[in-house]
Amino acid sequence: GIHLRPEGHGESQAVLMLWDYHKEPVPPIIPPPDDPDYPEVVLRGLTTVVPALQAYLNRMPKPMIDGGYYTKTKENRPLIGPLPVDGAYIISALSGYGLMAAPAAGELLASHIAGDALPDYAPAFLLSRYEDPAYQQMLENWGDVGQL
Template sequence: MIGVELPVFNELHGKIAFRDELGVIPRDVPLMIWEDPVDLVWSEAERAELAQDPETAWLLQTFPAGVHFRPEGEGDSPILLVLWTYHLDPKPVIWPPSFDPEYAEIVMRGLARMVPGLATYLGKMGKPYVDGGYYCKTRENRPLVTPLPVEGAYLFGAVSGFGIMASQAGADLLAAHITGSPLPDYAPAFLLSRYGDPDYVAAIDKVAATSGQL
């Protein structure tokens, strides 16, 4: 709209909601996150069958960390929300978003590695609800809180998966830019102009795009 190119991309993130009718997960547990890489739960027979087909052999690979869940709803609600992004490559934005047909099963097989009791649902959990959206992020997964090279234009964006956590501090920093107030020492780290520094650009090539991300 204003002719400014931004160094951002979109990463598809999905979640499933399903009914834990057996009460495997207590309703009072907090958000739980698995920070180790995951091999999906398969029987030996399933592994042998998947390995024979090039279209399914990728399901035997080690998947990235990050599967997480929490109970959803009040009282006796049996709903669990489960989230996991295992495809980390940039995606063009399509709305509404589209997910792998096997997304729900993959998520549950990853979660069963974290909570073995949930393996009882594999192949018989009914039809979970699947939805999600996109994380807009920079290559090094650091937000942009910055004036733009158009007079009067400012940006607070590319907040990835930590928008709620970063929103207040980011808003304070943006307000300081707009009002001409003194800036904190860390302000340059969030400027768009940081990409004009060759040393910075070289350094972020060594940083994972999931840095700091849940």
């Protein structure tokens, strides 16, 4: 989805705009390739959510592009829990929702580490789910874009 939020402190007029409109999985290239159309595409997309942004279409501010990749699993479900190596844990594949999902992901991982009772949904985020033949079959029929 598309995302917009203030960026910076105090009187900053900077705005962070994100839109992962390229849904196809790609192998990582470091550094990520520049997309010169990205700022305008995102701004145009945001005008459907925040119509007042249309005022900037004819006078685009100079963008500062700092990009990377969204890490996601094929089914777009995070990895949260213990790893096969004793004492190692993971929180990953938050699909660009890290700012929103981090508190809940951290709480779930803390429960794993502390040995506390886990919620019923905890197994859905384990790396070990990929060892389950039924889960593997589900993934075979999932589709190619990694969207829920």
